[in-house]
Amino acid sequence: MKKQLLAALIGGSLLAPMAASAADYVIDREGAHASITFKVSHLGYSYVVGRFNDFSGDFSYDAKNPTAAKVNVKVNTLSVDSNHAERDKHIRSADFLNTAKFAEATFVSTSVEDKGNGDMVITGNFTLNGVTKPLAIQAHAVGEGQDPWGGYRAGFTGTTTFAMKDYGIKMDLGPASANVELDLVVEGVRK
Numbered sequence: 001m002k003k004q005l006l007a008a009l010i011g012g013s014l015l016a017p018m019a020a021s022a023a024d025y026v027i028d029r030e031g032a033h034a035s036i037t038f039k040v041s042h043l044g045y046s047y048v049v050g051r052f053n054d055f056s057g058d059f060s061y062d063a064k065n066p067t068a069a070k071v072n073v074k075v076n077t078l079s080v081d082s083n084h085a086e087r088d089k090h091i092r093s094a095d096f097l098n099t100a101k102f103a104e105a106t107f108v109s110t111s112v113e114d115k116g117n118g119d120m121v122i123t124g125n126f127t128l129n130g131v132t133k134p135l136a137i138q139a140h141a142v143g144e145g146q147d148p149w150g151g152y153r154a155g156f157t158g159t160t161t162f163a164m165k166d167y168g169i170k171m172d173l174g175p176a177s178a179n180v181e182l183d184l185v186v187e188g189v190r191k
Contacts, residue, residue, distance in 0.1 A: 022060040022068050025154055025188025029056055033155075033187035036075060041177045050082030050091075057107075059188055061154055063141065066120050071109040077128075078103050095171040096164075102130045110134075118142075122158070128167040135160055137184065151189050158184035 027034050037051045057073035077097045082088055092099040109124035118141035126135035137158040144154035161181045164171070 022062040022065065022070070023152070023154075024060045024191045025058060026191055027055075027057045027059070027073070028153070028187045028189050031187075033153075033185075035183075035185045037183045039181045039183070040179070043173060043177060048082055048087070050080060050088075052076065052079050053081050054079035057186075058191075059186070061141075061144075061188075063144065066114040066141070067112050069109070069112045069120070069122070071107065071122055071124065073107045075105040075107075076103065077105050096169055098129050102128075105129075107135065107137075126162070126167075129169055131167045133162075133166055135162060139184075147189075153187055153189055155187040156184075158182075158186070160184075 035051060036055055040048050042048050052075050054076035055073060059071045061069045077099045080088055080091050091097055105128045107124050107126050109122050111123045113121040120139050122137045122139050123134060125132050137160045139156050139158040142155040142157060147153050161179050163179050
């Protein structure tokens with residue numbers, strides 16, 4: 001009788017669904033497997049394209065429960081790089097990023113909507129130029145798995161657009177240049 005009870009308990013525990021838990025990851029800055037790039041129309045004639053060279057963050061993610069994901073990113077706005085030193089100086093000025101006063105931008109997720117097939121909408125609070133507003137990122141889970149060095153990685157892409165005026169950026173370059181498009185590539189290493 002004891003053996004049957006023990007077998008039933010073991011068998012039942014093996015068949016019971018295991019609670020999935022999200023894994024925690026740190027964004028891989030050291031290996032340069034992540035990027036934050038931006039694109040802004042230049043007077044409606046072309047585009048200024050650039051990147052932020054210094055940022056950090058972490059996230060938690062479980063492919064079986066994407067809605068439980070969390071994201072936290074900090075961007076050093078002084079690290080803006082549009083491949084033109086004088087323009088970068090102007091972008092850092094009070095006309096745009098005002099880095100003397102606000103040297104950091106942040107994104108902290110508040111919810112994740114699972115769209116299926118690895119697609120999701122990550123909504124959170126985005127702080128730029130001292131202004132915090134909700135921002136939605138269209139994201140896609142690229143993949144996850146073991147790396148050649150014994151670690152475990154997960155990677156994502158994301159895009160979002162925001163109006164500069166929403167974040168207190170008053171430089172008026174005309175309607176064609178009013179918005180910033182962000183492209184994100186994030187690869188994290190499991191902690």
